[in-house]
Structure formats: structure tokens, C-alpha cells
Amino acid sequence: MKQQIYNTALYLRLSRDDELQGESSSITTQRSMLRLYAKEHHLNVIDEYIDDGWSGTNFDRPSFQRMIEDIEAGKINCVVTKDLSRLGRNYIMTGQYTELYFPSHNVRYIAIDDGVDSEKGESEIAPFKNIINEWVARDTSRKVKSAFKTKFAEGAHYSAYAPLGxxxxxxxxxxxxxxxxxxxxxxxxxxxxxxxxxxxxxxxxxxxxxxxxxxxxxxxxxxxxxxxxxxxxxxxxxxxxxxxxxxxxxxxxxxxxxxxxxxxxxxxxxxxxxxxxxxxxxxxxxxxxxxxxxxxxxxxxxxxxSRRRQTKEKATPIFAGLVKCADCGWSMRFGTNKANKTPYSYYACSYYGQFGKGNCSMHYIRYDVLYQAVLERLQYWAKAVQQDEEKVLNKIQKVGNAERIREKKKKASTLKKAENRQNEIDRLFAKMYEDRACEKITERNFVMLSSKYQKEQIELEQQITSLREELSKMEQDMIGAEKWIELIKEYSVPKELTAPLLNAMIEKILIHEATTNEDNERIQEIEIYYRFIGKVE
Missing domain, CATH: 3.90.1750.20 (Putative Large Serine Recombinase; Chain B, Domain 2)
Structure with missing residues (x-):
């Protein structure tokens, strides 16, 4: 009887996690074991396929794929590994290769340590071994993440290179x-x-x-x-x-x-x-x-x-991101009126522009009017600082910080309410699970309430994160009077407005809806909130 010739691939794999197991899993140990096995069992070794540093859950390994290409080309009809985990740690993919792919291509598969040899028939233990190997990969992944979380909590930074700077x-x-x-x-x-x-x-x-x-x-x-x-x-x-x-x-x-x-x-x-x-x-x-x-x-x-965008005329409005509607809080949109013989630009409430009447109002203001009003305010403060810097500083500290303290207390109160509600929902969840276990509430009600509370949890988490960031920023701004004075001195008395000047000096500009007085004159309030100091009249 003619003996079957097995043109054999010796497949070796080692990941960083496998290295923790010591020398027993090293590439050197695997190579020695596979070569000895092939020699003792008269297998004709065609090549060694080595994936060093590759996880068993990933089947896009370069040498593994090269081995598959050689199988497709008819060069290989036998694959030998140290054990099933060397082939892979994803039990579905590993099973597809050992139970479907290899048999359909007439490839004999041998896993030495696990006693698997397809020539001797299907191994009943192999599927269970594959599941165990995946469990090991899952557990290793969890442990690695836990270890990194501990390192991160200590302030460690791990990457190939340090950030620029x-x-x-x-x-x-x-x-x-x-x-x-x-x-x-x-x-x-x-x-x-x-x-x-x-x-x-x-x-x-x-x-x-x-x-x-x-x-x-x-x-x-x-x-x-x-x-x-x-x-x-x-x-x-x-x-x-x-x-x-x-x-x-x-x-x-x-x-x-x-x-x-x-x-x-x-x-x-x-x-x-x-x-x-x-x-x-x-x-x-x-x-x-x-x-x-x-x-x-x-x-x-x-x-x-609130990044500014260019208009169709390729001009960048210098107030972009700063001008807000005083009533709804939305940004004001920039537009140009070309109906007149002399076109002019303006700002209008974007919320009203999108949703119409019943949803705020236009809060219309011409660009040139806004420009002049803001320029005059900044010129006033620059001249005041030149005349008596200490007097201006005292005024700003007294008024500006008082405004921010009120706002800070308001946000802190809202944050406390949100955190209390978050704790309350956590307790409600624990109580619900107890009631469900004791069958005090039905499965339908349990699912309904769970969905409701989970949605609220997500919303509260977002609100709490946002409020904490705002409070942190306010802490920084509370000591800003001196910084603002220095900026005023740096820019001196401005003759014109620029985007860098506005962004350095101003936090936001609130535009109120215009009214008319008894003499039919148009009156419109413009509130300017300065950077570091808030609103100071």
C-alpha cells in the first residue's frame, strides 16, 4: 500500500500575552517541538509559518494568510501546531478552519499537545478546547484593560511617542x-x-x-x-x-x-x-x-x-460666534440685504429664522450699528484705563465678580440637584431588581421602568459633565480682572475692530429686540459680556 505523502506546514504563533506564560510558549520551544514531531512522524516539511506578536483572536495574520494561500495553491496538505490555541483563540473561526476549511481542502490538521489529529477522525474534545481558548483570550483582554486602567488612574501616559511639546x-x-x-x-x-x-x-x-x-x-x-x-x-x-x-x-x-x-x-x-x-x-x-x-x-x-464661516462673498464676519439672541440664546445669523441700492449687512436670530413666529422674534440689528456700538464701548474702557487704571480695576472686581458669583451659585445648585437625582435613580434600580426577584412587579413593568430610568441616567450624566466643565471654567474666570486690564492696555485705544481683538476681549454680545419710544425712535439694548469679567456697565 502506497504511503500518503504529507507536505507539511509548521505553524507557530506567539502574542505579547502568551509571552507571560514563559518559555513553554516561546517561538523557540514551538519550533523545536514541531520539527521533532515532523521528523518522528516522517512529515515532509515545506515551510515554517511564524506570526510573532499576533493575537489569536485575529486571523488576518501575515504568515497565517500566506499559509492559506499555499494551501489554495496545492503546496500544503498538512498543518501542525503546538496546540489548538496556536491556530487561534476565536472558537467560531478556529472551528471553521479545523472542521470545515481543512477537511474540504483535504488538509490533515495536527495539534500535538491537545492530541488532535484529523487523520484519526474528529476530536470530540476539540470544540470544547476552542471555547476554553476563547475564554482565556477574553479573560486576558479584561485583565489587560484593568491593568491599564490602574496605570491611567495614576496619571501614566503610554504610547509609542510623547505628544508634541x-x-x-x-x-x-x-x-x-x-x-x-x-x-x-x-x-x-x-x-x-x-x-x-x-x-x-x-x-x-x-x-x-x-x-x-x-x-x-x-x-x-x-x-x-x-x-x-x-x-x-x-x-x-x-x-x-x-x-x-x-x-x-x-x-x-x-x-x-x-x-x-x-x-x-x-x-x-x-x-x-x-x-x-x-x-x-x-x-x-x-x-x-x-x-x-x-x-x-x-x-x-x-x-x-462656534467657528466662523465665510460668506458667499468670501468675507469672514468678525462677530461670528459672539453675537447671541438675548431671549432664546441662539446664535445670530449673518446676512446681507441686497434689495436696496446700497446693500448692507445685518444679524438676526437664527432660531426665529428656522422656525418662524411663535419661536422667538427677529432681534434684527444692522452690522454697521453693532460695529459702532461695540467699538465705542471698547474705546471707552481703553481710555478709562489710561486715565485711572486702579479705579477701573476696583469697579470691575466689584461688579464683574458679583455677576459671576450669582451665576456660579445657580449652576452649582443645578449640579447638586442633578447629582441627587442620579443617586436616587441608582437606588430605584436596586429596589426594582429586588421587587422583580420577589415578583412584586411584572416583567412588562420592569422593562418599561428600566428603559425610562436608563434614558434619564444618560441625560443626567451628560448634564452633570457639562455643568462640572462650566463650573471649572468659571473658577478660572473669577480671577480675570487683572488679565482683562492687561489686554486693554495691550490693544490700547482701538481705531477699528478685528476678529482677534473681539475674541480676546469679549465673551458674548446679547442683542435684545428693538422697541420704539414716544418720538418713534428705534431703541435697542446691546449687552456686552467681557472675557474674564462678565458684564460691566
Whole structure:
């Protein structure tokens, strides 16, 4: 009888987690075992396929896929592994290969340690082994996440490179230090944003001034990203992108915070990244020295939310993001009236514009009227500071802080109510489970109430997060009178308004609905809330 010739693939796999098991799972140990087995059982070894550093839950491993291609090409009719877990730790996918794919391609499969050999018939224990292997992968994933969460809570930062502006501590793992050679780049980006520049304009300026990118700096220091820069023109070193600038402007790392769990994998089986809701982020404050003032950072975040857009005429309204309706709080939309012989621009309530009568009112104000009113106010304060700086400072501290203290108390009260309600819902959930277990309420009512309370929990979590952020920002602004005086002195008496000037000096402008007096004159109140100090008449 002619003996079957087995053209054999020796498949070896080791992940970072498997390394924890010691030498018994190492590539060297696997290779020695497989070669000895093949020799003793007269298997014709065609090649060794090694995936070092690859998880068993991922079947897109390069050497594994190369082995499959060789099976499809008819080069291989036998696969040998140390055990089933080397083939994979996803019991569904592993089962598809051992029970469907290999048999349909006339491939003999051997898992030495598990006593599996398809030539001897189906192994009844193999499916259970595959399930156990997946359980191990699931448990390992959970333990790794738990370990990282502990490290994150201690303020550790783990990534291949430190964020631009920082460097890794030479002795303390996970600790960031300010990089004096590159922090100026971060300061420049935030300074431009603070003045009202958008990400696109900042990107353009960084390129024009030949500011080096983070990847170029890493290449010069560590030799990484060689494939990006070698043989490329010099301009590649300064090829900033809008996405990169936006990421820097939104990163709390620059105010000394570490924020983790912003994204995760779909599951331990899939490495596809998904963005997590902000309520699930893991934030640890003051983990390292900040580069940017919190006041500057939060101001920039406000500007990002209300980023100005160009009009059809390619003009950028300098008040964009600042002008609000005094009654509904919505932003005022910018428009141009071209019906007259002399066209003019104006602002009107966007909420009214979308939903019409019964939903606020127009709150119409001409652009030139608003421009003149705001310019005169800023000129007044600039002259007052020049004449008697101490008097103005005393006035601002007395009035401005009083306004903010009232607002702070109001928000703190709302936060306390939300937190109390959140605790109450937690207690209600515990009580509901007890009542359901004791059959005091029906399954239908339990499901209905659960859905209702879960929805409220999500809303409360969002409200609490928002209120805490607002209160934190208000704490920073409470000490801003001196800062505002310094800004006034920096800009002196302005002769015209610009977006950087307005964004530096003003927090918001509230436009009230116009009225007419007995003489049929149009009267309209404009409230200006200044940055750092609030509303001061």
C-alpha cells in the first residue's frame, strides 16, 4: 500500500500575552517541538509559518494568510501546531478552519499537545478546547484593560511617542516632561487660535513659517517614519494638516490632564477602533506640567464650537460666534440685504429664522450699528484705563465678580440637584431588581421602568459633565480682572475692530429686540459680556 505523502506546514504563533506564560510558549520551544514531531512522524516539511506578536483572536495574520494561500495553491496538505490555541483563540473561526476549511481542502490538521489529529477522525474534545481558548483570550483582554486602567488612574501616559511639546521621563515610565525644544510650537498654535484663527488658517501659517511637524521631529530624533521623509522634498517636513492642528487644539494633555478610553476596539475579537462617548472617557487631572493656561484652552474650545464661516462673498464676519439672541440664546445669523441700492449687512436670530413666529422674534440689528456700538464701548474702557487704571480695576472686581458669583451659585445648585437625582435613580434600580426577584412587579413593568430610568441616567450624566466643565471654567474666570486690564492696555485705544481683538476681549454680545419710544425712535439694548469679567456697565 502506497504511503500518503504529507507536505507539511509548521505553524507557530506567539502574542505579547502568551509571552507571560514563559518559555513553554516561546517561538523557540514551538519550533523545536514541531520539527521533532515532523521528523518522528516522517512529515515532509515545506515551510515554517511564524506570526510573532499576533493575537489569536485575529486571523488576518501575515504568515497565517500566506499559509492559506499555499494551501489554495496545492503546496500544503498538512498543518501542525503546538496546540489548538496556536491556530487561534476565536472558537467560531478556529472551528471553521479545523472542521470545515481543512477537511474540504483535504488538509490533515495536527495539534500535538491537545492530541488532535484529523487523520484519526474528529476530536470530540476539540470544540470544547476552542471555547476554553476563547475564554482565556477574553479573560486576558479584561485583565489587560484593568491593568491599564490602574496605570491611567495614576496619571501614566503610554504610547509609542510623547505628544508634541512633551518628552518621556528618562527614569519614570508613563511620566511626561515638557520638551523645551518643541513646546513653542504648541504655544504658537494655541496663541493663533486664541486670536481667532481657524485650524485651516493656522495650518497654512505653520507651513509658510516652516514649522516642523511631530513626525519629522521623531524622524530626526529616533529615525522613525523614514519611509515618509527619505528621498522626499524638504517641504515634506512642514506638511501640517488641518486634522493634526484640530487634534492638538482639542487635547487636554496640554493643560496637564490625561484623558483615556476615548476610543476602544469593538471587542476582544476585533481590533477595529470605535469612538467612545465623552461620558465614558477616563479623565485624570494634573498628571503633568501644563504648557497652556486653562483659560486659554477653554476659550479656544468655545471658538471651535462656534467657528466662523465665510460668506458667499468670501468675507469672514468678525462677530461670528459672539453675537447671541438675548431671549432664546441662539446664535445670530449673518446676512446681507441686497434689495436696496446700497446693500448692507445685518444679524438676526437664527432660531426665529428656522422656525418662524411663535419661536422667538427677529432681534434684527444692522452690522454697521453693532460695529459702532461695540467699538465705542471698547474705546471707552481703553481710555478709562489710561486715565485711572486702579479705579477701573476696583469697579470691575466689584461688579464683574458679583455677576459671576450669582451665576456660579445657580449652576452649582443645578449640579447638586442633578447629582441627587442620579443617586436616587441608582437606588430605584436596586429596589426594582429586588421587587422583580420577589415578583412584586411584572416583567412588562420592569422593562418599561428600566428603559425610562436608563434614558434619564444618560441625560443626567451628560448634564452633570457639562455643568462640572462650566463650573471649572468659571473658577478660572473669577480671577480675570487683572488679565482683562492687561489686554486693554495691550490693544490700547482701538481705531477699528478685528476678529482677534473681539475674541480676546469679549465673551458674548446679547442683542435684545428693538422697541420704539414716544418720538418713534428705534431703541435697542446691546449687552456686552467681557472675557474674564462678565458684564460691566
Amino acid at each position: 512633551y518628552k518621556k521621563h528618562p527614569d519614570i515610565k508613563g511620566k511626561l516632561l515638557i520638551d523645551d525644544e518643541t513646546k513653542w510650537i504648541i504655544e504658537k498654535i494655541f496663541s493663533l487660535a486664541y486670536q481667532g484663527y481657524g485650524s485651516a488658517k493656522i495650518t497654512k501659517q505653520l507651513r509658510a513659517e516652516k514649522v516642523p511637524t511631530a513626525s519629522w521631529l521623531n524622524f530626526t530624533r529616533y529615525g522613525t517614519f523614514a519611509h515618509i521623509f527619505e528621498g522626499k522634498p524638504e517641504s515634506k517636513r512642514y506638511e501640517w494638516t488641518i486634522a493634526h492642528v484640530k487634534a492638538i487644539l482639542k487635547s487636554e494633555v496640554y493643560i496637564g490632564n490625561s484623558v483615556h478610553n476615548m476610543q476602544s476596539t469593538v471587542s476582544f475579537k476585533s481590533k477595529k477602533k470605535v469612538r467612545k462617548p465623552e461620558s465614558e472617557w477616563f479623565r485624570v487631572e494634573n498628571t503633568h506640567e501644563p504648557i497652556i493656561d486653562k483659560e486659554v484652552f477653554y476659550r479656544v474650545q468655545e471658538q471651535i464650537k
